Amino acid sequence: QKEVEQDPGPLSVPEGAIVSLNCTYSNSAFQYFMWYRQYSRKGPELLMYTYSSGNKEDGRFTAQVDKSSKYISLFIRDSQPSDSATYLCAMSEYNNNDMRFGAGTRLTVKP
Amino acid sequence: AAGVIQSPRHLIKEKRETATLKCYPIPRHDTVYWYQQGPGQDPQFLISFYEKMQSDKGSIPDRFSAQQFSDYHSELNMSSLELGDSALYFCASSQRGASGRRSGETQYFGPGTRLLVL
Numbered sequence: 142q143k144e145v146e147q148d149p150g151p152l153s154v155p156e157g158a159i160v161s162l163n164c165t166y167s168n169s170a171f172q173y174f175m176w177y178r179q180y181s182r183k184g185p186e187l188l189m190y191t192y193s194s195g196n197k198e199d200g201r202f203t204a205q206v207d208k209s210s211k212y213i214s215l216f217i218r219d220s221q222p223s224d225s226a227t228y229l230c231a232m233s234e235y236n237n238n239d240m241r242f243g244a245g246t247r248l249t250v251k252p
Numbered sequence: 253a254a255g256v257i258q259s260p261r262h263l264i265k266e267k268r269e270t271a272t273l274k275c276y277p278i279p280r281h282d283t284v285y286w287y288q289q290g291p292g293q294d295p296q297f298l299i300s301f302y303e304k305m306q307s308d309k310g311s312i313p314d315r316f317s318a319q320q321f322s323d324y325h326s327e328l329n330m331s332s333l334e335l336g337d338s339a340l341y342f343c344a345s346s347q348r349g350a351s352g353r354r355s356g357e358t359q360y361f362g363p364g365t366r367l368l369v370l
Contacts, residue, residue, distance in 0.1 A: 147294075175358075177361075182364075182366070183363060183364070184256070184342050184344075184361035184362050184363045184364050185295065185342070185361045186361065187358060187359070187360065187361075190358055229294060229295075239297045239308055239310050240285075240297060240359065241297075242294035242295050242296075243294060244293075244294050245294055
């Protein structure tokens with residue numbers, strides 16, 4: 142079993158929909174949680190970075206961390222066709238550079 | 253804003269050949285990471301360097317080696333290439349600071365080098 146589990150999708154939604162992306166993890170030592178967006182043939186681009194349990198909002202994006210359930214989410218409001226990409230969750234321990242990624246969820250937002 | 257630069261962007265090699273990938277971190281970033289992303293796979297951490305010293309080691313094969321130079325750029329050297337080495341290789345950089353303490357600092361990724369081994 143992988144340390145980080147993420148449904149690879151693909152996920153297809155109409156423009157304007159709310160998108161929910163999720164990851165679960167098994168390593169309770171993970172302290173830092175990130176969401177990356179990766180367009181085809183491009184490098185991952187950091188979207189959100191969280192440290193503690195709770196919600197963090199940035200524009201149309203909200204990251205949610207529930208350490209007790211080992212579950213993180215990314216919500217995208219008013220989704221746009223330009224949001225079509227693969228979304229990767231990533232996490233790392235306090236004193237370790239070894240960032241573990243989820244498999245990535247491929248999202249398509251249809252006009 | 254300046255980003256992580258990787259070269260070359262594309263590379264084609266034959267089995268048993270060698271390849272060198274280069275990474276130029278964001279200015280003032282002191283830490284460099286290398287990742288390998290196979291087709292349809294998530295990025296796998298290979299190795300990282302802080303202030304020109306190896307910091308952490310992941311799933312890097314013994315056929316690969318890397319180093320960070322005085323100007324903070326890094327090179328990933330790959331020898332005896334195998335078909336399975338075909339992948340996207342990403343470099344990321346971050347600023348850890350003088351303490352050297354790893355605290356989940358944000359990693360910024362480069363555009364990647366696409367390696368194809370024939």
